[in-house]
Amino acid sequence: MTDTIDRQAFIDAVKFNADxxxxxxxxxxxxxxxxxxAWMNRQSLEETFATxxxxxxxxxxxxxxxxxxxSGHLQRLVEAYVDCDGDTLLLKVDQIGPACHTGAPNCFFRKLSEPGE
Known part of the structure; x- marks a missing residue:
């Protein structure tokens, strides 16, 4: 199930933290x-939607x-989701080049060798 809402309703649904x-x-x-x-504030979210x-x-x-x-490693917004509590966003993007500043394709490249021990 996916509810589709307009831009203003989306922004209004976001619960920004104390910062x-x-x-x-x-x-x-x-x-x-x-x-x-990463983190967004209202201005960065609005700019993302505008551009x-x-x-x-x-x-x-x-x-x-x-x-x-x-770096030239741009992200173009394809879809935006706000979670059920309004306190986390998921952006589906077209990524040009690596996403991580280290040059790795993503920022999650270090894995725990033995989980649960």
Missing amino acids: GLVPVIAQSHRTGEVLMM GHVTYWSRSRQSLWRKGET
Whole structure:
């Protein structure tokens, strides 16, 4: 089941935390691979919707950060979802180049060798 809502209803459904941020998971639209996790504020979310290019909020720089702006490894928004509680976003994207700043295809490349022990 998927409910489709308009842009304003989507933004209104987002529950930003005390710092005005919401966690965002970026997933490859083509493969379903989880690429990365980052943060958005209302301005970065609105800019993403307005331009179609994913823009995050950099907590370290305290500024907007358009993914791939300097590296060329852009993310183009394909679909956006807000979870049932409104406190997490899932963006399905077309990723150009690697998603991780290390050059890895995604940010989740370190795996626990022996889970549960």
